[in-house]
Amino acid sequence: MFSQFLFGPSWRENLVAPLTGDVLEIGIGGGANLPFYGGQVRLAAIEPHEGRAEEARRTAARLGLAVRIETAAAEQLPFPDQSFDHVVSSLVFCSVSEPALVLAEIGRVLKPGGFLHLYEHVRPRSPAIAALFSFVTPGWRKIAHNCHLDRPTVETLRACGWQVTVHSRRWVLVRMTARQVDANA
Numbered sequence: 001m002f003s004q005f006l007f008g009p010s011w012r013e014n015l016v017a018p019l020t021g022d023v024l025e026i027g028i029g030g031g032a033n034l035p036f037y038g039g040q041v042r043l044a045a046i047e048p049h050e051g052r053a054e055e056a057r058r059t060a061a062r063l064g065l066a067v068r069i070e071t072a073a074a075e076q077l078p079f080p081d082q083s084f085d086h087v088v089s090s091l092v093f094c095s096v097s098e099p100a101l102v103l104a105e106i107g108r109v110l111k112p113g114g115f116l117h118l119y120e121h122v123r124p125r126s127p128a129i130a131a132l133f134s135f136v137t138p139g140w141r142k143i144a145h146n147c148h149l150d151r152p153t154v155e156t157l158r159a160c161g162w163q164v165t166v167h168s169r170r171w172v173l174v175r176m177t178a179r180q181v182d183a184n185a
């Protein structure tokens with residue numbers, strides 16, 4: 001897969017293995033990250049596509065993991081305020097309908113000082129390739145479940161008041177951590 005080619009086979013492990021406490025994964029898909037969580041997590045997840053949510057539930061059962069997996073979209077998270085220490089998103093922000101609304105929801109369910117951990121593909125830095133990706137995106141979205149090839153996710157996070165640490169970037173793939181800037185700080 002493209003991600004493994006650019007980031008190596010352990011990118012999923014690097015993303016989730018260090019996490020502890022109450023963790024929410026959004027857009028879990030079929031549960032590809034599940035084998036890499038450590039034993040010290042209380043994990044919940046959401047996935048809007050019922051078939052994929054069911055696949056993730058089967059993956060969790062096969063691995064013997066107790067994970068609450070809700071069929072829901074990240075624009076409306078079915079959890080109370082300040083529920084999680086960490087939120088995980090891998091290859092999801094390209095597909096959500098409203099990135100700013102998703103960030104507001106993640107901010108709502110994170111405990112104070114909590115972190116958002118992301119691995120996402122983003123708009124290319126080269127203006128020429130970015131323009132090409134924007135040209136292709138309307139057609140691509142139709143066959144790739146609303147995946148946008150041109151989302152400036154790092155900039156969107158910052159514009160929405162998140163402090164972003166980029167751990168690594170390889171072409172359009174970025175691994176980063178973000179925390180909400182405290183408005184009272």
Ligand SMILES: C[S@@+](CC[C@H](N)C(=O)[O-])C[C@H]1O[C@@H](n2cnc3c(N)ncnc32)[C@H](O)[C@@H]1O
Nearest residue numbers: 027028029032049073074090091092095096097
């Ligand atoms: C490319 S897949 C990535 C799946 C998984 N996170 C992974 O790393 O393998 C994108 C996922 O985002 C989900 N998704 C799309 N729109 C979403 C939304 N609004 N809220 C949450 N998840 C969404 C899709 O159903 C799909 O499972």
